[in-house]
Amino acid sequence: MKRSDKEQLVSELTDKMKGATALYFTDFTGLNVKRMTELRRRLRKAGVEYVVIKNTLALRAVNESGLTGSRLKGPTGVVVAKDGVSAAKVLVDFAKENDQKPVMKGGLFEGNAVDEATIKKLATLPTREEALSQFVSALNSVLMMFALALEARKTQVENA
Secondary structure, three states, rough: OOHHHHHHHHHHHHHHHOOOOEHHHHHHEOOOHHHHHHHHHHHHHOOOEEEEEEHHHHHHHHHHOOOOOOOOOHHHHHHEEOHHHHHHHHHHHHHHHOOOOOOOEEEEOOOEEEEEHHHHHHHOOOOOHHHHHHHHHHHHHHHHHHHHHHHHHHHHHHOO
């Protein structure tokens, strides 16, 4: 690759990373083209981008975006996500179905370094929409109980 092409790749990846809350580094060794295509399709459906790039260029982009990355070794795919939880869910679910591939090398979540265990924990969290739904449901049940208590009190007062 020409130097200008490399610089363009780094600047494009840097721009993508600036809007992201999570970056996960994966080792895709052992995945054939069919499985890689399926992984990319699932990630794209979740609004996540998957980029395969040389480690030195990926680290340069990470550092230029204001984050700090650790040294990467071997083939690396970079998951760039605005919603780190949904990206982690897709990666973990896909790995369960495909003999623990791709292997998660670690990454960054909201500016903090994370390891494979942390990514798996993030995958168990509810997504933003699920959490909001649970909150609204809990709030609704509290309001319903309050309304029932008021109705019961009103009935008591009328019967007295």
